Amino acid sequence: MSDSVATQTRRVQLDVSGMTCGACAARVQNKLNRLDGVRASVNFATRVATIDAAADVAVDDLCAVVEKAGYQAEPRVDRPSEGIDPDARTARSLLRRLVVAAILFIPLADLSVMFAVVPSTRFTGWEWVLTALAAPIVTWAAWPFHRVALRNLRHGTASMETLISIGVTAATGWSIYTAFFTASATRQADGIWQALTHSDAIYLEVAAGVTVFVLAGRYFEARAKSKAGGALRALAALSAKTATVQLPDGGEMVIPATELKEGQRFVVRPGEAIAADGLVIEGQAAVDVSAMTGESKPVDASPGASVVGGTVVLDGRLLVEAAAVGEDTRFAGMVRLVEEAQAEKADAQRIADRIAAVFVPAVLVIAVLTAAAWLTITGDLDRAVAAALAVVVIACPCALGLATPTAMMVASGRGAQLGIFLKGHRALEAIRAVDTVVFDKTGTLTTGRPTVTGVIVAPEWEADEVLRRAAAAEAGSEHPLGKAIVSAVPAADLWEAQDFRAVAGSGVTAEVAGHVVTVGRPSWVSRGRVVPASLAAARRAGEARAESVVFVAVDDAVCGVVTIADAVKDSAADAVAALQREGLRTVLLTGDNAATADAIATAVGIDEVIAEVLPEGKVEVIARLREQGRVVAMVGDGINDGPALAGADLGLAIGRGTDVAIGAADIILVRDNLDSVPTALGLARATMRTIRTNMVWAFGYNVAAIPIAAAGMLNPLIAGAAMAFSSFLVVSNSLRLRNFDQKGQR
Incomplete structure (x- = not known):
């Protein structure tokens, strides 16, 4: 791309809704990248498409491409962290559907199996009872899967939702057909095996069971994603929302921080976050920069010093000239770093989604070939449909969908017990x-909290007295080092102070018990005073240990050194x-x-x-x-x-x-x-071993069972029971994580 063209590109961000897996994000990304002059990256975790597009590519055209791919898009105005959490909203919707489906599934499963295996138990209207119990589950509760399957159909693609939807729909449709048009109310079979293999094909519980189990997996996945997305929401909450701009006439006006322009001057008072990166024009203050740099000690800001947006002024008043605003600030860059790091993880699609790319179309082809083969060989439509349906049911990814969520649930519970x-x-x-x-x-x-590590005093002074005087003087200070000194003295022993005065970036003075006490930077406290050799040595030793050193003076005499450090x-x-x-x-x-x-x-x-x-x-x-x-x-x-x-x-x-x-x-x-x-590392390893075992079992089970179902050796009812048994084994294996102990044994 030439320089002239490159200078005409711009960055556009779109909020994309409707994506349900990493494959969806990849599909949108591929569609966008097919446009001339467009380079796109779609983050499934944040549901944001970041696009570098030529100047002549309209935003509406980009949205149209996303919509043609089967999703919805609109220009991004605010960061997702500042708005509604889509994953939390999805989790709430899935939970409502899951609760309703689970409540109805229990009686449906009991009655469906009983009526299918023992037809003599059927009563007048039994088919309507089953249908009434199943209808809300296979329609409303399963609608998220049907919706995605329909969208996939329109765009010629397939996913796990496709297989789930087909399995649920086919099992429901064939069960209703059997119950209302072909079922005999009196047919009996000799023995349980004959009952299972020759009973009427009524297995609405299969359709309902698939819906319940997969909904459970999707709910826990959405809830976990919601918590993960909280990083961006928490980060955005820390930024300054307003800025107090200084007007040409010396007055002040509060404006939204987003409207602050480069070169404008704004005022920051104690306790306020700095709205933008800039240069201090007037004032002195201690600035807490630990949030942005990790520096444990506050940094003194004075005229000519650079300050960073998102840091907090502890004391004093600053007049700052904005040098970088909006997306150009270091704070905004940090948000982008988190977004990019999460996007890198989101690009690694779930194992189940990767399997689905080949597995789902293969199952559908096998089911169609099975029906055609049985119809050609036997001419029996019921037998052909039953065999094909058994293939779809046995292949439904119930265990595959549970393999990861159940292990994570159990590990999370055990982990909570271990902290x-x-x-x-x-x-x-x-x-x-x-x-x-x-x-x-x-x-x-x-610990992250400054703590007094030592008090060294001049001859004829007591360490307890010097510390109590220093604490009394610092009682009115908001500085972290001052708070550390105050916390080192029991509240009952704290003396009262008068005429408190804080000097930004230097220290404090106050009258304590009739004497003027000065506490602060050694260079400031020692100005015009004589420092005893023992205290000068204590200062050098403390600084060599990377401790913060504070001098204490009573009237005109430097009488003590207080060393403060962040304790290990x-x-x-x-x-x-x-x-x-x-x-x-x-x-x-x-x-x-x-x-x-x-x-x-x-x-x-x-x-x-x-x-x-x-x-x-x-x-x-x-x-x-x-x-x-x-x-x-x-x-x-x-x-x-x-x-x-x-x-x-x-x-x-x-x-x-x-x-x-x-x-x-x-x-x-x-x-x-x-x-x-x-x-934690041990528990994580145990969890991954369990997930891998679950995945191998779930997928291996499906691969092994499909040929048996295609051969007509599995009534769909047995296929449904086998599928449930597979899920039981996956859950049971996951429950073994409850025995994990502190030494990592299981």
Whole structure:
């Protein structure tokens, strides 16, 4: 493509509805890419089509192509994370259909089998009773499958919905025909085998059973997808919704953040999120950047400093000139990183969908050939239809559809007991090969809360007294380091302070017990004061340990040093050691400074450290490790970890972390105890073994049973019972996960 043409391209995003599987997304993507001047990528997870189109390609034309493929599309105005969750809406709809179908299925199954096997039990109007029980199930409850099957028919394609719809429709139609037009109310058979193989073909319970089982699988799948999509919704919720713009006359006006323009100046006050990336023009403040960079300590912002949208001003007032707004901000880039990482996973279609591409058309062809062969050989229409229907029924993907959801359900329940929540199955396919575990620092290996680690005082001063005076002065501060000092003193022992004053980026002063107490940066507190040699040495030692150092002065005398650090979790070292015993490579990946990162790594036993990395850099590190052939598990908790968690082969999020990290990860560690990391990996491996076993059984069963059904050796009633038995075996195998224990034994 020439430069002149390239400059005329634009990016368009469409919300696409009606997709039910990864194959649907691939179909839409292929249709769009056939247009000249169009390069499209369709994300099934977010239901968004991202299109780079030539300037002369109209958006309406793109929507028309999607609609011709059998789906609905409209230009995207807001991010899906800011609107209604389509997966939650789908899950609610499926649940309503599932409940109704399950309630009606129980009496239908009992009566249908009884009437078919023992015709003497039939009473006047029995066929109407069965029809009344089955009709809501095979029509309204099964409508999602029928709708997709009809759409597939219009476009000459097939999916699992096609096979489900045909099986349900055929079983229902033939059962009604048999019940109303051919069934004998008095026919008897000698022995149970004769009853089963020669009884009237009334198996409405087969049609209803397929509907109930597959609806259950689809419901749990939709619910899991809804939770996974919460990463984008949580991330969008953190952005500033409004911006206070400074007018030319010095006045202020609040506008939506989306209307902020590059070059405009806006005001940010304590507690507010910065609306855009920009340059500080006036003011000083401490800015909490941990959400975006992972830096545990607030960063001081003063005139000339750059600030990032999505970070929060803790104290002070800033006047910022917008340098990057809207989609150009680093925050928007983070959202795109999460979207792209999730799209990469969504491209790996479900195993059942991949099988369906060949399996469904093959089954339909076999059923047609079976009917034709029996009709040609015997001339018996009933026998021909029964054999063909047995093929369709025995091939219905009930067990195949249950193979993954049931294992995930049981594993999720057992995991909850162990403090682990398994969210999805896609990334778990790589769990056996995981050889590298990457840890975030703040909030993952550490508590994420600054804690006082030491109080060193000058001669003639008591450590308790200095700490109590410092805590009293900091009581009115919102700064995290100030809060750490206050929390180190019992509330009952906290002195009162007067004339409190905070100096942005420097510290605080207050009158405590008749003396002026100054607490803050060593360079600020020591200005004009003499620092005792012992306190200067304590400062250097604390900074060497990557601790935050605060000076305390009473009147004109510097009397103490308070060291503050993010404490390492008690369970961190044991968890790292357990992983290393299993032969796994451990890496510390953090946005914090190198000195702090090295200190934490040494404390927990990690040899490899990658520090001072921004969120996009974390994604690049994960990608680089994967390019080296590593299969990577990422453990994190912060907003800045979201893209990396989504991009790793396996993401593990600390349950007390941010919603973004939890939404982007595949495994949630509900407890803060890091011992659950090796346990989670063990449970994930056990879950994948169970899913693979289920899939092999379900598919192998269908392949083996189809020839038997085609040979006329299976009455559709027996085929339905066999299908149910296959589902029972799949569920039973999944239930074995309930015995998984802390050591990974089953």
